Amino acid sequence: MVAIRILQSLATLDYGETEAMIMNLYRNIDRDQIQFDFVVNERTAPFFYEAEVKNLGGRIFTLPTFSGKNFVFYRKKVNQLFQEHPEWEIVHIHDASSTMLMIDLAKKHQLVTIAHAHFDRDFINFKTYVQKILRAPIKNNADYLFACSKLAGAYVFNVNKEEVRVIKNALExxxxxxxxxxxxxxxxxxxxxxxxxxxxxxxxxxxxxxxxxxxxxxxxxxxxxxxxxxxxxxxxxxxxxxxxxxxxxxxxxxxxxxxxxxxxxxxxxxxxxxxxxxxxxxxxxxxxxxxxxxxxxxxxxxxxxxxxxxxxxxxxxxxxxxxxxxxxxxxxxxxxxxxxxxxxxAGFDAKDTAKELKDCYFSILKEGS
The missing domain is CATH 3.40.50.2000 (Glycogen Phosphorylase B;)
Incomplete structure (x- = not known):
C-alpha cells in the first residue's frame, strides 16, 4: 500500500506549540499508511524541524509570506503548488489567517480541506481585525473544522462548539x-x-x-x-x-x-x-x-x-x-x-491521538469517494 500524502499548511516549521504538536503526531502516526508534506513561508535558513521531517519521509514546500500587497502573486503560487502535486487528497490548514487564501484553490483541485484552530482569543488591533475578516467565511467553505479545544473552534470559526472536532495537543x-x-x-x-x-x-x-x-x-x-x-x-x-x-x-x-x-x-x-x-x-x-x-x-x-x-x-x-x-x-x-x-x-498520548487522526483522514476520504 502506498501511503496517502496529507499536506500540512503552517506559517513555519520552527519550534512552536502548534508545530510541536504536529510533530508529536507525525512521529507516532503509521507512516506506511499516512505521510505528511508541509507548506510553510519561505526563507533561506533551515527550519528547526526540517531535518526531522525529511528523515521521517516528509517533504517541505515554501510559499511567499502573504502580505496583502502580494495577493495575486501569492494565490498564483498556491495554485501552481496544487497543480504540480495531484497526489495530495487532503490539505490540513493550521495558519488561520491564510486559510481562506487556500481553501477555494484547494477545492478547485479536488482537495478535501480541513481548517484547524489553535487559539481561543486574540489581541484587539487592526491586524487581528483584518485576520478576523479573512477567517469569517471559513465555517462555510472548509469541509471540516478541527480545533485544539471546543472553545478555540468556536472563537476562530464563529460556530457552535459542537460543530468542531477536537484533536488534542498530545505529547509522548x-x-x-x-x-x-x-x-x-x-x-x-x-x-x-x-x-x-x-x-x-x-x-x-x-x-x-x-x-x-x-x-x-x-x-x-x-x-x-x-x-x-x-x-x-x-x-x-x-x-x-x-x-x-x-x-x-x-x-x-x-x-x-x-x-x-x-x-x-x-x-x-x-x-x-x-x-x-x-x-x-x-x-x-x-x-x-x-x-x-x-x-x-x-x-x-x-x-x-x-x-x-x-x-x-x-x-x-x-x-x-x-x-x-x-x-x-x-x-x-x-x-x-x-x-x-x-x-x-486524559487523552493526551500522541500514539492514541495519531491513530485517531489517521482514522479520521481515512474516514474523510471514504466519505468523499
Whole structure:
C-alpha cells in the first residue's frame, strides 16, 4: 500500500506549540499508511524541524509570506503548488489567517480541506481585525473544522462548539517521566546543583507575556537569591527580554537556552513552571509541565481544559508580580509523581491521538469517494 500524502499548511516549521504538536503526531502516526508534506513561508535558513521531517519521509514546500500587497502573486503560487502535486487528497490548514487564501484553490483541485484552530482569543488591533475578516467565511467553505479545544473552534470559526472536532495537543508521555539522573545532568550543564530553578517554555512573542515573567522573577529573586530562571524558546522579543534582564542586573540568574531537539529534558531540571500568557488555545507546554510532574503557576486567562492534574495553580496576570513570587515557595515539591498514566487517561498520548487522526483522514476520504 502506498501511503496517502496529507499536506500540512503552517506559517513555519520552527519550534512552536502548534508545530510541536504536529510533530508529536507525525512521529507516532503509521507512516506506511499516512505521510505528511508541509507548506510553510519561505526563507533561506533551515527550519528547526526540517531535518526531522525529511528523515521521517516528509517533504517541505515554501510559499511567499502573504502580505496583502502580494495577493495575486501569492494565490498564483498556491495554485501552481496544487497543480504540480495531484497526489495530495487532503490539505490540513493550521495558519488561520491564510486559510481562506487556500481553501477555494484547494477545492478547485479536488482537495478535501480541513481548517484547524489553535487559539481561543486574540489581541484587539487592526491586524487581528483584518485576520478576523479573512477567517469569517471559513465555517462555510472548509469541509471540516478541527480545533485544539471546543472553545478555540468556536472563537476562530464563529460556530457552535459542537460543530468542531477536537484533536488534542498530545505529547509522548514517556519522555517526561521524572529522572534524577537527567535532572543532575541538565543542571550540571548550567553549572548548577541545588539552586531553585524556575522554568518557562514558549515562543518569545507578546502573547506569551514574558516581560511580566521577568518582573515575577525579579520579585522572587529578591526573596531567594539562589534562584535561577531558565527560558526555553526563540522569537522576536528575545532581545527586548535580554535588555530587561540586563537592566535588572539579573544576567547571571536568567538563562536563555534557545530550543534544541531534546528541549523536554529541561523540565527535569526545573522546580516550578511559570506560564503567564495573555491568551492561548490548550497550551502544549502546560501539558508537558504536568507530564513532568512540575508544580505550575499559570495565567487565569488560559482555558481550564488544560488542567488535567492538581499541579496547575491559576493566577491573574493583573496581580502585582510580587503576588506570583510569593506563591512559588509554597508549591515546591520534594517528590515528582509519574504522570504518564494520567496523561494517557486524559487523552493526551500522541500514539492514541495519531491513530485517531489517521482514522479520521481515512474516514474523510471514504466519505468523499
Amino acid at each position: 508521555p514517556e519522555k517526561y517521566i521524572f529522572n534524577e539522573n537527567i535532572r543532575k545532568r541538565k543542571r550540571a550543564e548550567l553549572g548548577l546543583k541545588n539552586e531553585m530553578i524556575l522554568g518557562h517554555l514558549g515562543r518569545m512573542e507578546i502573547e506569551k507575556n514574558q516581560l511580566y515573567l521577568i518582573d515575577v522573577f525579579k520579585a522572587y529573586h529578591a526573596l531567594n537569591s539562589k534562584s535561577i530562571l531558565i527560558l526555553i524558546g526563540e522569537g522576536e522579543l528575545k532581545e527586548e527580554l535580554q535588555r530587561k534582564v540586563s537592566e535588572y542586573g539579573l544576567k547571571k540568574n536568567v538563562r536563555f537556552l534557545g530550543v534544541d531537539t531534546d528541549y523536554y529534558e529541561w523540565f527535569q531540571a526545573m522546580d516550578v513552571f511559570l506560564f503567564p500568557s495573555l491568551f492561548e488555545g490548550v497550551p502544549l507546554p502546560l501539558i508537558e509541565a504536568q507530564a513532568a510532574g512540575l508544580p505550575i503557576i499559570a495565567s487565569d486567562r488560559i482555558t481550564k481544559e488544560v488542567n488535567i492534574s492538581n499541579l496547575i495553580h491559576f493566577k491573574t496576570i493583573e496581580a502585582e508580580p510580587s503576588q506570583w513570587a510569593k506563591m512559588i515557595d509554597d508549591l515546591y515539591l520534594l517528590f515528582r509523581e509519574d504522570m504518564s498514566e494520567k496523561m494517557i487517561e
